[in-house]
Amino acid sequence: MRMAKENPRWGYIRIQGELRKLGVRVGATTIKRLLVREGLGPAPRRGGPSWSEFLRAQAPGILACDFFAVETVWLETLYVLFFIEIGSRRLQVSPSTSNPAGAFVTQQARNLCFELDELDVPARFLIRDRDSKFSGSFDEVFATESLQVIRTPIRSPKANAFAERCVKTLRSEVLDWTLILGRRHLDRVLRSYVCHYNAQRPHRGLELRAPEGPSDVDPVETVPEIQRRDLLGGLIHEYHAVAA
Secondary structure (H helix, E strand, O other): OHHHHHOOOOOHHHHHHHHHHOOOOOOHHHHHHHHHHOOOOOOOOOOOOOOHHHHHHOOOOEEEEEEEEEEOOOOOEEEEEEEEEOOOOOEEEOOOEOOOOHHHHHHHHHHHHOOHHHOOOOOOEEEEOOOOOOOHHHHHHHHHOOOEEEEOOOOOHHHHHHHHHHHHHHHHHOHHHOOOOOHHHHHHHHHHHHHHHHHOOOEHHHOOEOOOOOOOOOOOOOOOOEEEEEEHHHOEEEEEEOOO
């Protein structure tokens, strides 16, 4: 009940995942029944594209990327390039810029390639749209690393569904609730959220695990004392069990 009241945008599965990280095993149906009994309605369901299950089966070795734009309180438009590993859901974002020219995107491609050797499964494909911001030199960087760049069809956002869903998550959980003052502020907000996204946020596609979290947590016999840590001024809540 505490998690539901403190996080009104969380649904049954999200609460189940947060509890599982704490070693508390509760079924989603039980959580739903308790919320209904307390008069706490479900959060809006945000389903993904219908073909995503097929793409998920091919996920290891696939990267996706895209841009999203953010308006500051001074009406300046900033652009952020991000990459998501579809298999692990691990997210990486570039520094924001007001001028996403070819030199900028090429340098971000080089920065990413420095980390490709650390992946458990070698990356083989990169999915991107046909945005003119992606220059030829951007594709060449990945070609030198033996990655095949796949360009999505025109006006087919579902073809890059995981990237589109990532942008929706970023907006619904952070950006739509934050007044961005400038480039440094946006970079600081995104760094904090990406750390949360990779290390703490449960993902349905990972059986409610976090991308960089433990594969599983042993169930507990008694519910431990739970502490809450606030991020981004209390916009994001993380829960941790207090060591006995």
